Amino acid sequence: MAATDGGMQDWPLLTWRLLDHAARNHPAREIVSLAVEGGTHRTTWAAVAERSHRLASALAALGIAPGDRVATLAWNTWRHVECLYGILGMGGVAHTINPRLFDDQLVYIANHAADRVLLFDTTFLPVVERIAPRLTTVVHYVVLTDRAHLPTSPLDLLCYETLLAGGDPAFAWLGLPESAAAGLCYTSGTTGNPKGVLYSHRSTVLHALAATGADVLALGAATRVLPVAPMFHVNAWSIPYAAAAAGSTLVLNGPHFDAASLHRLIVDEGVDFALGVPTVWLGLLQYLDATGGDLGKLTRVNIGGSAVPRSMIEAFAARGVTVSHLWGMTEMSPIGTIGPPTPEVAALPEAEQTTMRTKQGRALFGVEMKIVDDAGTELPRDGVAFGWLLVRGPWIVDTYFRADAPAVDGDGWFDTGDVATIDTFGYLGIVDRAKDVIKSGGEWISSIDLENTAVGCPGIHEAAVIGVPHPKWDERPLLIVVARPGAAVTKADVLAHLAPRIARWWTPDDVVFVDELPHTATGKLLKTALRERFRGHLTGG
Numbered sequence: 001m002a003a004t005d006g007g008m009q010d011w012p013l014l015t016w017r018l019l020d021h022a023a024r025n026h027p028a029r030e031i032v033s034l035a036v037e038g039g040t041h042r043t044t045w046a047a048v049a050e051r052s053h054r055l056a057s058a059l060a061a062l063g064i065a066p067g068d069r070v071a072t073l074a075w076n077t078w079r080h081v082e083c084l085y086g087i088l089g090m091g092g093v094a095h096t097i098n099p100r101l102f103d104d105q106l107v108y109i110a111n112h113a114a115d116r117v118l119l120f121d122t123t124f125l126p127v128v129e130r131i132a133p134r135l136t137t138v139v140h141y142v143v144l145t146d147r148a149h150l151p152t153s154p155l156d157l158l159c160y161e162t163l164l165a166g167g168d169p170a171f172a173w174l175g176l177p178e179s180a181a182a183g184l185c186y187t188s189g190t191t192g193n194p195k196g197v198l199y200s201h202r203s204t205v206l207h208a209l210a211a212t213g214a215d216v217l218a219l220g221a222a223t224r225v226l227p228v229a230p231m232f233h234v235n236a237w238s239i240p241y242a243a244a245a246a247g248s249t250l251v252l253n254g255p256h257f258d259a260a261s262l263h264r265l266i267v268d269e270g271v272d273f274a275l276g277v278p279t280v281w282l283g284l285l286q287y288l289d290a291t292g293g294d295l296g297k298l299t300r301v302n303i304g305g306s307a308v309p310r311s312m313i314e315a316f317a318a319r320g321v322t323v324s325h326l327w328g329m330t331e332m333s334p335i336g337t338i339g340p341p342t343p344e345v346a347a348l349p350e351a352e353q354t355t356m357r358t359k360q361g362r363a364l365f366g367v368e369m370k371i372v373d374d375a376g377t378e379l380p381r382d383g384v385a386f387g388w389l390l391v392r393g394p395w396i397v398d399t400y401f402r403a404d405a406p407a408v409d410g411d412g413w414f415d416t417g418d419v420a421t422i423d424t425f426g427y428l429g430i431v432d433r434a435k436d437v438i439k440s441g442g443e444w445i446s447s448i449d450l451e452n453t454a455v456g457c458p459g460i461h462e463a464a465v466i467g468v469p470h471p472k473w474d475e476r477p478l479l480i481v482v483a484r485p486g487a488a489v490t491k492a493d494v495l496a497h498l499a500p501r502i503a504r505w506w507t508p509d510d511v512v513f514v515d516e517l518p519h520t521a522t523g524k525l526l527k528t529a530l531r532e533r534f535r536g537h538l539t540g541g
């Protein structure tokens with residue numbers, strides 16, 4: 001020990017320690033899932049831990065070595081939680097694949113990751129059968145089900161429950177350096193090939209510990225948390241790890257994302273905290289408006305992935321639920337900023353507090369952020385100046401998986417691709433994705449602001465704003481909306497709603513009604529497709 005060393009234990013931050021903690025200290029706390037086979041499945045942290053050991057031993061027996069990638073194509077269920085911990089506990093890398101990707105993208109990322117095993121829910125058998133001939137590295141296909149539900153297939157399928165029955169519950173977790181690779185998640189990428197973000201055990205544990213914090217996700221042993229965010233989208237925003245650290249009850253919606261199922265689950269299971277993207281909550285709020293139901297014990301909802309409209313924050317508040325905004329990205333594990341008010345913000349008049357809630361929140365410990373201009377000069381934190389948002393910290397990407405060069409500059413700053421403001425309270429305001437911002441006559445228009453104002457218009461379900469070529473102004477905003485079923489809302493209604501709420505020159509040049517808007521695999525608006533479709537809308541091309 002060097003003279004300058006501290007005298008404390010060297011305890012590598014490994015993910016399986018989170019599960020060990022939950023199993024030892026919260027053994028009977030439940031993990032409740034809507035099962036893929038139907039019905040509600042109930043288990044405990046202790047049982048999940050035991051079965052994770054069994055899976056780890058089974059993977060080792062299949063010849064999986066430390067560092068090998070093991071992929072999942074699965075919904076949020078207890079089995080998927082076991083997969084995460086079982087794969088990582090035997091030194092493997094858990095590659096959670098987003099099943100909403102197209103076949104070509106699935107093939108690309110599974111081959112790029114060189115996945116050796118694919119564990120999947122029965123839902124995805126048709127996809128797996130389609131792409132299997134093109135998967136060059138996968139040697140075992142494991143179906144996450146029992147013997148009775150094992151489908152027949154031309155593929156040589158292994159049964160998850162049979163593997164576990166033959167597994168060793170006393171299998172010893174692998175001792176690894178905390179810098180060892182843990183999870184692998186590919187960005188959904190609207191252009192180009194998806195890029196892999198390879199989390200480490202250390203980054204995962206640090207992020208999970210930070211996530212439990214009072215001003216972050218406020219997870220405790222009494223929390224009954226429902227992450228509607230899927231595990232294939234940045235590990236359900238870390239909930240399977242953070243809930244283990246906190247000893248929370250985990251409620252999982254399995255393959256069910258419809259409002260009726262989510263509502264029933266929230267009420268029946270006494271969920272008090274839920275997380276997900278805005279579209280999920282839009283559906284739930286409309287369902288409640290139509291059916292008159294309430295939200296049971298739900299008091300907090302954390303929303304991220306896209307900006308939250310003010311109308312959604314107000315609709316939840318009217319139902320006694322506080323919305324906290326979360327901003328982050330796959331490259332950030334994902335949490336970057338979070339909305340709970342500081343005392344200074346809580347002292348503001350009610351309407352201003354709501355405005356602050358529409359901002360993306362403040363950095364938590366572990367995330368440094370700054371905004372810079374084109375020359376890289378830092379801009380003031382005055383809530384007005386906006387520029388490129390750069391971040392750095394111990395759970396932020398350094399180098400993409402198998403990339404030749406780091407994704408950060410010489411000082412460790414990662415360019416998020418977002419354009420933002422930071423105000424005097426330290427609150428981040430995402431103006432736009434850099435590629436979505438509209439440049440009209442040399443000035444910038446925030447598509448996010450316009451969209452979120454438009455969805456506040458009665459009768460409007462969803463809105464997208466894109467910049468379309470314009471002969472004089474270079475680009476002008478075009479508003480594309482989906483009306484609520486049965487609503488008789490018109491273009492004039494929408495423009496009248498916008499008029500008092502936006503700068504005049506932000507007024508969209510046209511409002512187009514469509515039946516539905518295209519989305520990416522992670523539920524964001526697919527603006528590349530819209531720009532393609534409406535390119536000539538103002539020029540007649």
Ligand code: AMP
Nearest residue numbers: 304305306307326327328329330430522
């Ligand atoms: P992903 O890696 O798929 O999670 O996407 C990350 C991107 O989603 C960010 O760079 C933002 O552009 C966007 N995003 C995530 N959360 C928010 C939010 N709360 N408000 C606005 N945009 C967000």
